[in-house]
Amino acid sequence: MIxxxxxxxxxxxxxxxxxxxxxxxxxxxxxxxxDSLAAQSAPPAPAARAKRIVYLFxxxxxxxxxxxxxKPLLEEHHGRPLPDSVRRGQRLxxxxxxxxxxPLAGSFTGFARHGESGLEISxxxxxxxxxxxxxxxxxxxxxxxxxxxxxITFFCSGHQQPGRPSMGAWLSYGLGSLNANLPTFIVLxxxxxxxxxxxxxxxxxxxxxxxxxxxVQFRAxxxxxxxxxxxxxVSTDARRAMLDALARIDGDARQRTHDPEIDARxxxxxxxxxxxxxxxxxxxxxxxxxxxxxxxxxxxxxxxTYAANCLLARRLLERGVRFVQLFHQGWDxxxxxxGGITNQCRQTDRASAALVTDLAxxxxxxxxxxxxxGEFGRTAYCQGKLTxxxxxxxxxxxxxxxxxAGAGVKPGHVHGATDDHGYNIAADPVHxxxxxxxxxxxxxxxxxxxxxxxxxRYFRLxxxxxxxxxAILA
Numbered sequence: 001m002i003x004x005x006x007x008x009x010x011x012x013x014x015x016x017x018x019x020x021x022x023x024x025x026x027x028x029x030x031x032x033x034x035d036s037l038a039a040q041s042a043p044p045a046p047a048a049r050a051k052r053i054v055y056l057f058x059x060x061x062x063x064x065x066x067x068x069x070x071k072p073l074l075e076e077h078h079g080r081p082l083p084d085s086v087r088r089g090q091r092l093x094x095x096x097x098x099x100x101x102x103p104l105a106g107s108f109t110g111f112a113r114h115g116e117s118g119l120e121i122s123x124x125x126x127x128x129x130x131x132x133x134x135x136x137x138x139x140x141x142x143x144x145x146x147x148x149x150x151x152i153t154f155f156c157s158g159h160q161q162p163g164r165p166s167m168g169a170w171l172s173y174g175l176g177s178l179n180a181n182l183p184t185f186i187v188l189x190x191x192x193x194x195x196x197x198x199x200x201x202x203x204x205x206x207x208x209x210x211x212x213x214x215x216v217q218f219r220a221x222x223x224x225x226x227x228x229x230x231x232x233x234v235s236t237d238a239r240r241a242m243l244d245a246l247a248r249i250d251g252d253a254r255q256r257t258h259d260p261e262i263d264a265r266x267x268x269x270x271x272x273x274x275x276x277x278x279x280x281x282x283x284x285x286x287x288x289x290x291x292x293x294x295x296x297x298x299x300x301x302x303x304x305t306y307a308a309n310c311l312l313a314r315r316l317l318e319r320g321v322r323f324v325q326l327f328h329q330g331w332d333x334x335x336x337x338x339g340g341i342t343n344q345c346r347q348t349d350r351a352s353a354a355l356v357t358d359l360a361x362x363x364x365x366x367x368x369x370x371x372x373x374g375e376f377g378r379t380a381y382c383q384g385k386l387t388x389x390x391x392x393x394x395x396x397x398x399x400x401x402x403x404x405a406g407a408g409v410k411p412g413h414v415h416g417a418t419d420d421h422g423y424n425i426a427a428d429p430v431h432x433x434x435x436x437x438x439x440x441x442x443x444x445x446x447x448x449x450x451x452x453x454x455x456x457r458y459f460r461l462x463x464x465x466x467x468x469x470x471a472i473l474a
Contacts, residue, residue, distance in 0.1 A: 048444025049408030049474075050369040051178065053171070054313050054324045056352055058344075059152060060197050060331030061400070063378035063393050065107045065422060066341050067122050068401040069139050073420040074380055075106035082381050086421050090398075104421070105382040105391055108338045117412025124345040127353035134356055134365075136409040136472050140416025140425045143376050143397045143432050148197045148332070151375035151397065154432055156203045158461045165207035165452075167436065168323035170461045172213040174450045175443065179320030181278035183216040183271065186316055187325050191220055191304035192347060194330030194340075204325060208454045210264040212271070215325065218312070220304025224283045228275055236276075243269055282319055285311060296354040299347075307351035314358050317368055331374055335384045335392040356405050365406045369442055373402025380422045399425045402435075408442040408474055415472045433466030441468045 065071060082104055110123045115132035128135070145151035150160035157164040165173070168185030177184045187204045204215030218224045230239050247266060254262045285300075288311065293300050299307035306328050313324045328348055333340040352372060359365040377400025378393030385391065399418045405411070416428040437447040440461065447466055451458035 050442045051367045053369045056372040058374040059329045061374045061376045062331045064401040070111035071422045078106040079103045102381040125349045127350045133412040134405045136404045136413045138415045139401045165209045169206040169213040181274040184322045185215040187215040187217045188309040190306040190328040193328045196332040212264045212267045297350045310351040310355040337392045369407045370405045433462045437466035438469045
């Protein structure tokens with residue numbers, strides 16, 4: 001048994017037959033024993049710098065050229081074709097037509113240096129610019145996916161195909177809860193975002209992990225979690241008695257079938273009972289000060305907006321929720337980029353910066369990691385007709401930008417670089433698996449040791465690769 005990784009404690013008939021077929025049971029047993037011996041000699045887990053993560057996922061792919069990666073040469077070469085020496089024969093997407101003749105598009109907005117660090121940030125993000133000295137900007141992110149669904153799935157689960165556990169589910173499984181009365185993993189989706197790309201519940205699902213590790217989506221309105229309230233005529237005492245009876249019934253079923261999912265369902269039912277009290281308290285923001293609402297912006301008074309969700313995220317984090325993930329759609333600007341991304345930044349800039357500031361002034365940023373970014377970047381060349389108001393950028397997975405702040409990362413720091421056209425990485429690439437490995441490292445987890453047995457082998461968030469990006473660690 002791998003330390004900290006529970007193996008099934010009982011064999012069902014199906015599991016026994018599957019493991020024994022063609023003598024593979026003996027091989028699997030031998031492999032498990034070898035894994036156990038190897039684990040005992042494995043290096044100690046890294047010291048944890050973070051206790052919790054809030055991930056501000058900007059779904060759709062924000063353009064790095066209008067946010068965190070200025071390219072003066074694009075301004076100079078505006079309207080010219082992308083040089084063959086830069087493209088190197090690559091064809092990344094079929095949506096842009098003939099990439100060899102598409103014109104380069106300089107950014108319509110300016111950049112300026114901010115803070116003592118001199119971090120260059122777009123004029124579209126004035127509030128983010130004000131916290132420049134707290135940010136660690138990674139300009140050399142790279143992913144393998146070119147389309148939204150596999151790219152978002154890759155970021156959220158470490159694999160492009162559906163079915164793997166999500167980041168938050170892995171953290172719930174590996175670290176457990178900091179508050180037994182709230183879910184370990186909570187998801188918030190902006191109701192004021194453009195619905196350009198769909199989001200699926202599997203992005204915060206548990207995959208093959210026990211189901212109690214899946215993310216719980218909180219919704220705007222009077223009922224943050226569906227079906228949490230007791231039905232009319234059912235009192236709290238009656239609900240408690242029902243759960244006690246269910247536990248006795250499930251206990252009998254567990255002895256007969258040895259199905260661990262029975263325990264998972266019971267754990268979820270017990271959590272729902274405790275959440276009947278904890279969720280209304282956590283989501284009731286009326287006790288927040290006017291100064292706090294001014295920090296996040298007036299939109300924070302409207303439940304379900306990005307600003308309100310950032311404020312709610314802070315309340316959840318300070319109550320011990322391990323992983324909070326916000327999703328804000330609308331960044332997929334194939335056309336109308338100037339107006340579209342200006343609006344996106346206006347919706348998210350103030351609240352994103354406010355969350356970092358609020359965590360810092362409450363003493364939570366020291367052990368909370370904040371991550372901001374999307375699933376890929378955008379092309380240096382124009383998609384569609386190149387006009388001042390109606391051009392766009394296509395998907396670009398080869399290089400893009402994200403930022404991190406808080407526990408364990410270098411503040412006021414830029415990691416990696418792209419070439420002068422922003423088309424290829426020039427230094428220090430950071431793969432999605434590398435990012436996941438680094439997040440786990442900051443939480444005190446060796447990404448190669450957080451594994452789960454499934455279908456004959458051990459799976460992990462970083463699949464079969466990934467390295468900690470030590471250059472961004474404080």
